[in-house]
Amino acid sequence: MAIDWVHAWPTALAAFLASIVEFVEALTIVLAVGATRGWQNALAGAAGALAVLLAIVLLFGPLLTRIPLRDVQLVVGGLxxxxxxxxLRKAILRSAGVIALHDEDEAYGKQAAALGTGGGGRLRWDAVAVTTAFKITMLEGLEVVFIVVAVGAGGAGLLVPASLGALGALIVVVALGVALHRPLSMVPENTLKFTVGVLLSAFGAFWVGEGIGLDWPGGDWAVAALTAGFLGLSVLAVPTCRRRAAALRPLPNL
Structure with missing residues (x-):
């Protein structure tokens, strides 16, 4: 089936950006496992999780085609x-300085220190290392699968572009990880999460409207208007949250 990229590219982009965030977080821990307990164990755990995730996509993706499209759009759009x-909430609070930014270097250091105490670095087969790499890849990967299935459920033929977007993100992150052998701390993660939060919220609102039979002005182009609306409100929310947090902060003792 031919893909209409005029309407499918926003789906692929949303899946790509969302997947990059999750894959970067998984890569950080996998690199820590490989550096401290052996690359064979880290790669075995990550590969096992990816195989399970692929099976989930192949199993549940086609099942969506058997459910009425409006029902899928309403339920998946709401989720x-x-x-x-x-x-988006976390990204706004991080941008406002209310909660701390996520630091991949710090996460890498903590995980490496925890694994380094296990004394299993010399073992050819290290169950702790394999399990750690498997669990983090599985945890972050399940969120990717949810995003791919949800974004792909928005219309006929969108599952393939969503899957290609996620696959592209995986290739980019793995390539950078192999080249750099360190956490991808240069990736502006909060900016990515801010952007992805806006996109997913816009797609979700659009498909909820489709699911309840709303006739969006402009058809699929209404997604662009929703994206602009969510982005504008979110940008305005950052200084509001910053002022609110400053007002609630206790005064220093004089």
Whole structure:
């Protein structure tokens, strides 16, 4: 089936950006496992998790085609909206300085220190290392699978572009990880989460509207208007949250 990229590219982009965030977090821990307990164990655990995730996509992706499209759009759109709003809330609070930014270097150091105490670096087969790499890849990968399935459920033929977007993100992150052998701390993670939160919220709102039979002005182009709306409100929310946090902060003792 030919893919209409005029309408499919926003789906692929949303899946790509969201997947990069999750893959970077997984790569940080996998690199720590490889550096401290052996690359064979780290790669075995990560590869096992990716195989399980691929099986989940192949199993549940086609099942969506058997459900009426409006039902899928309403349920998945609602979940996607909640998912995007959760990311967007955290990104706004981080941008406002209310909660700390996520530091991949710090996460790498903590995981490396924890694994380094296990004394399993010389073992050819290290169950702790394999399990750690498997669990983090599985945890972050499940979120990627959810995003791919949810974004791909928005219309006929969108599952393939969403999957290609996630696959592209995986290739980019793995290539950078192989080249750099360190956490991708240069990736502006909070900016990515801010952007992805806006996109997922816009897609979710659009598909909820489709699911309840709303006739969006402009058809699929309404996604662009929703994206602009969520982005504008989110940008305005950052200084508001910053002022609110400053007002609630206790005064220093004089």
């Amino acid at each position: 996607l909206l909640l998912f995007g709003m959760r990311w």
